[in-house]
Amino acid sequence: MSNKGIAILSLTKQGVETAVKIKNVLEKKELNCTIFAPRKYAQEEITPLDKELREFIGEIFDKVYAIVAVMATGIIVRIMAPYLKSKISDPAIVGVDDFGRFVISLLSGHYGGANELTRLIAYEIGAIPVITTASDIMGKKSVEELARYLHCDIKNPESLVAVNSAIVNEEKLVMVLTGNIKAPMGKIWDFEIKMTERSEQAIGIVNDFDAGIIITKEKIPQNELKKPATILKPRKITIGIGARKDVSENEVIEALNFALMQAKIPLERVDCLATIDIKKDSLSIINATKRLGLQLELVSTNTIRSFKHPDLSPDSRLVEQKIGVGGVCERAALITAGEKARLILKKTKIKGVTIAIAEGG
Template identity: 30%
Template sequence: MSNPFAAVAITKHGVEMVRNLGASFPGTDVYYMSKFERGDEQEGGIQLFEGSVKLILPDLFRQYNGIILFISLGAVVRMIAPILVDKKVDPAVVVIDDRGEHVISVLSGHLGGANELTRHVAAVLGARAVITTASDVQGTIPVDMFGRELGWVVDSFDKATPVSAAVVNEEPVALIQETGEQNWWRYDKPVPAHIKVYPSVAEASREPFNAALVVSDRLLEPEEEERFLSNGVLYRPKSLVLGIGCNRGTALEELEAGVLDTLQELRLSVKSVRNLATIDLKKDEEGLLALCAKYGWELVTYTPSELNTVQLPNPSDTVFKYTGAYGVSEPAALLSSGAKHWLLEKKKSGNMTLSVARVSYD
């Protein structure tokens, strides 16, 4: 199925509600028992099934991101228990009572998006959203989802459970943000007093804490990992832009090796790369496009005149002769990142030239 959600009903009242939900909640495939067939199901894309809903749940788990069940909570718990795998891969599961009064987030509230799905479905049905996740109820940082809407990725998830416990139990927590978007706090109230925010690991090192949330594009040193990640979670914001120039036909393997080696030398994480930037003459360069496809990066291009608006300390007449720009990687990195300075002005390696800049969040 191409839609992300499946909505399933097994009672007369549930069928009425699931049909309405399917018509008013985009991206939803509707399922109900064939004994409630009305004759318009094929036209409406509704799926009918025979026997117990338990028989189709394994397939629904594999096919959909979220499953909405008009079935009692207890029955749902028993049916899904044997097919659960892990919260990182299980779909969101939401349960609705037979009168449509309560929409309950049951499974994968954060990572699977069940809490968000619960709120949306409740709004459509005019029902009450029931969410029991502690961080949502308390209005604090959801450790397993922190920065996700900003594009941040979790780089160390092993300690997510004890760190979450520290956050919701109001233990001392150090939140170290060295880079990344500043608008991560989503509530109309101050950050809880037990969460102290620091601009660097150096400043946080002098303070006591029980758990840590680290937001950085750096590769932490071993002693930093020991101090902050023994009971901490590391997040990678998309804060780096790579400016690249290359000869026509440069292979993916050479480009990738150059990027990875350079980032390792700079002690920067490849997971924090937001995009590549280059001259528009390279917008169809196969190696660059393959590199972007492999890592999920966007390729941003600029015209020579746009690149020439950046004043370069080392303009190249040779590059200008062939491209019309006095530089490619250096100005492309600054234009795309909005930065005023480079982390790496320029590095020539084989058939490629690489510059690195950190995104400006001012």
């Protein structure tokens, strides 16, 4: 899930009690949450809501990952309606009744993550999840969910209805990877995987199926597509790493696999490993990188030292005393991820190995 934060809104005394339960369970999952409620219900962990709800929703709509509205769904639906733009950019909206009996995915269920958040909240507070998207009801995955899983941006959202319809109706589906783009091979959900060098070939492949997905960094001439196809652009995924001198190659690989599992990222989507230049002779990191078929990028000590980013964890005094910088893995990951980089896994320590994962635009 995104690290932009979750706003939990409530208007009643009972709703505030439910909101506090939700905040507690989400924070255990390391999700950043803030409860907003009328001042008369304010407690130590609640931020007073001192303006009209409609005005407040307008202020936060583009600034949060999700809004959890503990109130009647009619209220939140009417209030948020003027602010809706696109299923690609709108935050996840989840409704919860005051007593916490039902959790309802209202908006941005797939790409925005509302369905996932709904299931999480419902499971943790003992409520009934209400999810109405057709693919979920039939036990299938949508294009938006696949884009999230593979960390891709959707370039032509107008295609989603047709391609998702093909998924639900169990039509013949293909996913085409162009150039050097990698993904888990065989089948991903209901999609047959094909690889090609050029976008022109990708179009020909899709036209031989009922519908498809093209993952590419190139521009696709969509007018040549005869079948419904969603075009995905992969984001850059980088892993920053640091390791003690006594750590083995196998321990590095085990740590990397654990981190990828935690972040729910397939190894095939990783673009590179990155570390500080003083680790250039670390055989455990070098050999692990080779075994995994990845590239290793070295970032200069000066670049690491001067790098600033809002996602960074506090500096480590121990690391600074040893190598002269406050931290390595988060900085290396963010620097190599490039433009619009953000951390999707903050610094994680695993048996002498520190790992962070970033994605760039």
